[in-house]
Each structure stands twice: as C-alpha cells, then as structure tokens.
Amino acid sequence: MIPPPGLHISIPGQVCKLEKFLYGLKQASRQWFAKLSSFLIKHNYKKCKGDHSLFVKWYSSISVAIVLVYVDDIILSGNNLSEINNLKSLLDAAFKIKDLGDLKFFLGFEIARNTAGISMNQRKYALEILSDCGMLGCKPSSTPMIHGSHLYQDDSAPYSDVDAYRRLVGRLIYLTNTRPYLTFSVHQLAQFMAIPTNLHYKAAIRILRYIKSSLAMGLFFPNNSIIQLKAYSDSDWASCPDTRRSISGYCIYLGNSLISWKSKKQKTVSRSSCEAEYRAMALTTCEITWLTYLLEDLQFSFSKVTLLYCDNQSSIHIASNPFFHERTKHIELDCHTVREQYAGHIKLLPISTNLQFADALTKALGPKDYNTIHSKLGLIDICAPTCEGY
Template identity: 45%
Template sequence: MDPPPGFKGEFKNGKVCRLVKSLYGLKQSPRAWFEKFGKVVRRFGYNQSQGDHTLFFKHSSGGKKAILIVYVDDIIMTGDDIEEIRRLKQLLAQEFEVKDLGDLKYFLGMEFARSKSGIFISQRKYIIDLLGETGMTGCSAAETPIEPNLKLEAAKPENQVDREQYQRLVGKLIYLAHTRPDISFAVNMVSQFMHSPGPEHNEVVLRILRYLKGTPGKGLLFANRGHFQVEVFTDADWVGSVTDRRSTSGYCTFVGGNLVTWRSKKQGVVARSSAEA
C-alpha cells in the first residue's frame, strides 16, 4: 500500500497504516458497513428480524408498521406508516449519503410494476439477458420446462460436460426461481448433478431456457383480495430418484390468495410407501 498524498514522513521501523474506515474492495468492508448500518437503524427504534438479518421493522401506535430491508447499499422501505417512513429517510440522510429513487421499479434483477390490479414482480430483463448470454435468443420455445416422468442419474466421468459452465448456468436458474415457481421442480432436478453433469443434464437445462424463451414475462401478482386466509398445497412423488431411491417433496403457500412461498426438494431419507412420502 502506497503512502497517501499529503503524508509527511516515511514508513519506517515497522509502521503500518491504520484504517479508520473500511474501504471498498476489502474483505471486511461489507461486514463493517452492515454492522454500522444495523447500529444506526436499531438506534432509531427498529427491531432486527431473526429470520432474515437484513430485515428491520418497527411497529407504531395504531397497528401501523414500517419495514426496511438492505442489500449491501441498496435499501427498500415499505409499510403503512407513511410518517415513520418519511422520518426514517430524514434520519438516514443525517448519518449516510443516501438518494431517494422513488417507487420501487428494479431491484437485484427483479422488476416491479404497480397497477390497480396489484403489484406484479417479474425477471423479464434477467431472462432476456440470460438467453442472450447463452446464445438461445433465436431458439424455438418449449411448452413445458421439463419432460414428464423424466429420470436423471449422475454421468460417468468420461461423459461429463464442462462442470463450471454448467454450475454457473444452473446457479442463475436457481436465482430466477425466486419469481418463477413454474421452473422450481426442473431447477431442483438439474441442481442435484452439479458435480457430475452429462449431456442429458445439459439438455434439460437447455429445455428450461427454451421454456423461458416462450414465457419471459411471467411472474407473480400480489393483489388485495380482501382477506388474509392461509392456504398450503403439498405433494410428493414416491421413489422419484433412480440414484438413491428418495422422493421429492413440493409445496406452495398462499396468503390472501397470493403465492408467497414455494419449494421443491429431495427428501432426506428413503420413504417406504407413497403415504410416507
């Protein structure tokens, strides 16, 4: 590290620079920044969520609430306590250099659109960029993300394809599944063979991309349906994996008629019957 401009003297006798503030690019800088940010927000009376440590919330009188979530240096504020949100913006401006970008439209590859019907979330640009990156922009679209009743097993060492490229592509599909529950099962299937991918696994990944080519604008709609009823749907196959004979579970949860959580995951043990699965 070179002496900073204006420094008088020389680095001798084992002297080193002591950083008062962590700089961008250092390994500890994100942790130091989040620790500082968390202390400031908690000082304003906000509680930190134990389920997601980047989420802070505050309940006010009258049942109103303000919610804040942060990712590195991008912050989202929401809630029905408008005065508290306005106050929080002013307090944060006193501690940090912040800029109000208005209503949320784009965040971490996700697009947000508001209308009278509700809030619609999609990753259309993310999908188009992914298709362009993989050279699949001109491919023909597929009607489903995966063929029905498809069984996959690990490829032999001599038949394996480029592992790093496969892992990178499947990782992007995993992130895409945050707004596309329709590809969750297919992505779960291909992600089980990260360390031994073969041509057949690559074909399934390309099939998912072809399905996305025909459905880039699909996403999630959150609408006010006048109730907060919780509904959960679940299902499982039995002995779906030909490799270890384990089953795959799937579930989705609706709150107020809006899909909020979903998952497709291989079970940890072998089920001895379809009822047990």
C-alpha cells in the same frame, strides 16, 4: 484488475495490482450491517426475529414503517409516509444514500403495480440468460422437462465446459424466485454440478427454450387477499433413479398470494408413499411455523387456522392418530413436528390429486398441466395482450 478507462498503459496487456480490498476488509459486509442495524435500532426500529434483515417501527396499531435490507440496497415500505421521508433524511445524513423513488427494479426483479395489486417478474434477467447462452432466437418449448422424466447420473460423455454448466444452473436457481413452476426442473439440474453430462446440458437447454415462451411470467399479489395461510404439500415417492429417495414439494399462500415454495429431495429413503407424504408435510409445517413468526413480527393477527392440504389420506390419519405403530416408527421425529402444530395451529384437509397445486414442484408435467398450473400458482404475464388488469 483491468485498467480503468482513461489510464495510460505503456505496455499492452498490463493490469493493475490490487493492494487492498475495494470495500475494505473481508468482514466489511458484516461490519456494515452491524453499523446499519445499530443506526436503525437507535431510531426505535425493531429487528424482526423471523428475519434479521427486516426492521419494523410501529407508531400505533395501524401506523407502521418497514425497512428491508440487502447489503447496501434498502427497500422502505409502510403506511406512514412522513416517517419514511424522515428516515430517508436520516440515512442520507449518515450514509449519503441515493433515493431511487418508487420501487420498480430491485436485484433483477421488475415490479409493476396498479389498482388490482403488484406484479413481480424477472423478464430482463431471463433475457440476459438467453442472450449469454446464444438462445435468443431459439424455438420455444411447451414444457421445461419431458413429461414424467427424471434426470440421473448417466454414462454419456461428460459435458466439456463444467464451469459454464454451473454458472447456468446458478442463474436458473435465481430465476426461480419468481417462477415457482421451474423449481423442480432446476432442482434436477443442480444435483449434477460435480460431473454434468451432455444429457444434463440438453435438459438445461430445454428449460431455456421454455423460458423463451414466457419471458414476462411472474408472481402477482392481489390487494384484496385475506390474512390466512394455506399450504399444499406433496411428494413423489422413490422418484430419484440413483438413490430411490422421494421428492418433497410445497407451496404456501397468504390469502391468494403465493409467498413460499420449495422442491427438495428427502434425506432418507421412505419405505412407503405414506411415509414420503408425511415427511413432506413435516417440511411444510416447519415453513409454516417460520412464516407465522414473521407475520407476527408485522403484527398480523390470525383469526383463522392455517390450512394444510394433502392428497394422501393415510398421512392425514397418522397426524390425527395419537398412537404410534409399525408404519410410523421410522418417522417419529416428523410425527412430533406435525402433531405439535396440528393441535391448534394447523388444520389438515384432504384434496384431490388433480387439484394439488404442489404437483409442479415434485414431478415433470405435460403441456396442458403447465398451462393450468400458472393460474393455480397465481402467476401472470404482464406482457400478454389479454392479461386482465394491465
């Protein structure tokens, strides 16, 4: 490793030889989590079944303390302030923690809150990406991809610096944690990590130019949302030029807050648009099931069924039809997945294509559509001068 400042080096270019891992053995992270978990469980915290890094302690039906763990970074939340202060004292006695106060910055996420709700963005992280790529002075783009385009394995010259391309795509993937509208574009880039071409790198540069136009854009969680899950499922049939596979996309809301989204290429080729839409519905249903388990661990009671919107009437009819026929024999497994939840947990509803929120996760839209999709996905730019509530 590079010699630390203050260490005298007699020969220029010398480095320090690492005799032992700085943080112990290779299993240090696993052993650390096991120790922290046992400590929290010892103090009556319960590990959630839906997410093992989430610990909850209930004192009554309305009093709760919540601990979210990411390696050695911990977020404490809840409505029992005395228990939170008590836990901080116990953690400090056992592990010597550093209290950073109210949550404002965490793993690249910038958190701001006011009386209307909580905003979360990655403005600083986006600026770092642009700076490292020398794009701080670039001209902003109105869209992350050309309208209606799809990347493919073209025969243009391979990009010279493959490692730089992979690093850039990896950083863009992390940026999609607060920018769901970039998910489809970054998903397209991630398919060509092995042999990227100059065309793929130009597509990545266009995404950076689009990020420049909305640096502080991020998620907003209003404090007046109702406790009901609603989801939007969509697919783009046979849209991959290389494999002719379809793209599935979904976005799931808790009340008015967007909490989960995904853009993924389907594993098999769908023979019809109806089949592609149904596979997308199965993917959405699995995510809804996991979120239901997670919210049940937090003792949220659902008085209303989950609403699942789909813009394909044939897929909705298949889900409600108890009989299989020729159009469904290739998707029997997905049929069972959706139908089991359709019995009482999920209600399928049709929706017009122009009101489909998941469109941005399955295809490249035009400038007007991207401007509209921001409000649909519950995104705000807290640095915009006309942003309401800030």
